[in-house]
Amino acid sequence: MKDLTLSKPTFIIDKKKSIDKIEAMFKKATRQGVQLRPHFKTHQNYEIGTWFREVGVRAITVSSCEMAEYFAFDGWNDITIAFSVNLNEADKINSLSSRINLNILLEDIEVVTSLEEKLTNKVGVFVEIDTGYKRAGLNPADTETIGQLLKKISTSDKLIFKGFLTFAGHSYFAQGEAEIQRVFNQYMDDMLRLKEKFGRAFLSLKLSAGDTPTCSIVSNFRGVDEIRPGNFIFYDLMQVLIGSCKREQVSAIVACPVVAIHKERQEIIIFGGAVHFSKEMLTTPEKGAFYGDVVELSGKGWKTEETGAYVSWMSQEHGVVKAPASFFERIKVGEFIGVIPVHSCLVANLMKGSTLIIN
């Protein structure tokens, strides 16, 4: 990495580390008869898509019609838009569903009628279930509403009910493997109960689940039919703190130029701010709120050891790094340091124009 010519903040992706993780996740899933339908919102990148394809992945998840169009153009023909359907984008849905196998999400019975009027082709439908994240989806205990929605969907010749889908984002509030496992058990209990209730009426009903923390930790997928982790290809500081992965498994960082050094405050100013990282932050008792951990770059990438340095503040383009003397004294203006981001998906989205794949 020190050998590479970098000039500005650059998102550095370690290909080998990333592919190792894809292979491991694919093996763990297929061994149990579970389909890996990875979420491509994390990387939004054709080249990285091919890494999944070469491992054997054939179906993907995205979070918008635009992202579906982007990957359909690259030959992906089995795509779930894991986002409550946006009625205003029916044209895009029609265009996509004329070319590929498209799945959308529904949760609102009133949407079905408006949607059906607009659709020109068949689309697969997953009904979203809120297993505890409290974002989108129906309450799994409210089987009456779910039943009414399924009945309504069944009357349509365009909407093909595929099954139940959940995103258990509350796994992001877990800490450590035991808590993550507990979130998995809880949401799978919810999902399996729904399958039991509606499985006789809908024989091919599938269960789709799988956030990065639970997919990373659980060894037994317990009856889920497909998993949709996305972030695991990179991981990030948030996942390290949750306990989804080890620090060494993070496979993407941002290399940032040092532009100023403030001896009196023992702070390093980097070119690297909210337009590169977003403003996702974490809070720990030692650091307070912070925006990333600093690592040293090395010939082959970056060193995984903790330096004790971290990004303590961020404005639009600037980052302020607090550093212990041991690290601070080695850094010079003009050099690059690495930052393990808090949330790699948001960084990948912002750094589309400045990404470098190594190894």
Add this chain to the structure above:
Amino acid sequence: MKDLTLSKPTFIIDKKKSIDKIEAMFKKATRQGVQLRPHFKTHQNYEIGTWFREVGVRAITVSSCEMAEYFAFDGWNDITIAFSVNLNEADKINSLSSRINLNILLEDIEVVTSLEEKLTNKVGVFVEIDTGYKRAGLNPADTETIGQLLKKISTSDKLIFKGFLTFAGHSYFAQGEAEIQRVFNQYMDDMLRLKEKFGRAFLSLKLSAGDTPTCSIVSNFRGVDEIRPGNFIFYDLMQVLIGSCKREQVSAIVACPVVAIHKERQEIIIFGGAVHFSKEMLTTPEKGAFYGDVVELSGKGWKTEETGAYVSWMSQEHGVVKAPASFFERIKVGEFIGVIPVHSCLVANLMKGSTLIIN
């Protein structure tokens, strides 16, 4: 606005409101013999650049070499990159300085030698002063270091010392006009002392200052030579809370489609998340941490009245809106609502591909 066909999250900019603010700021500055050198990082948009040009603005500020290249290509030929110089981008600086009047920032004496070796043309230099924000810049009390730096710069035939520059970002921690005025008085005291000390040796020394809060509030610019506000063209919720502007002066919002409604929690789910807004947040006692205020769209744009609804949580593409019954009951899935963003600069950067100019 309700007449317009929107399909996805869209950054809506009210042209008339924006130009009114440009004209007012330009008049206030020129009346006092102060040059308005607006910060274009806020909008990063050619068309909006022409609004400034038509009012009479000839010189601009940007925060990166790339942004300087972008605006130089559109004919802007007097640009300050208000960011501690990045030694790794000397090629871009050389290319720019061969075509336009370019100013850069310096604060580190050790950088001067490395920089001089790399430069091929003359560039203007502002020395950055930290008047209290504690990000970049030299301590104004440390006149010894400042003097040494000026001496070193003077020995160069490429580096043309222009003056002192400060970004008083600590005005963002102020609340109300009196506090903002106090920040202005304090940093101008610092800057004027420096001018007094070094003005005899450098007769054409200029003082460059001007964040949006102080430029919006102060009526007397007290000896500053140029001001560099950026955000004022849009303003945002942060500026409303600081007291830089009234809510009615905010001239850009994000229109977001409603994709789900949760009656039991009285929450609205919108297509609009961190990839549209960044994750900049504010905290108030009533709302806790939140990510934007919700307004109603109207035929001509949006209504400025408070609805009581606000974005309480945001993930990558989803926003969760908490709404009082009066607002909640009127909203249907498929409609659009407006969100006054916390920080419009970050939104403009993220929404480059989805911006609509009205009025």
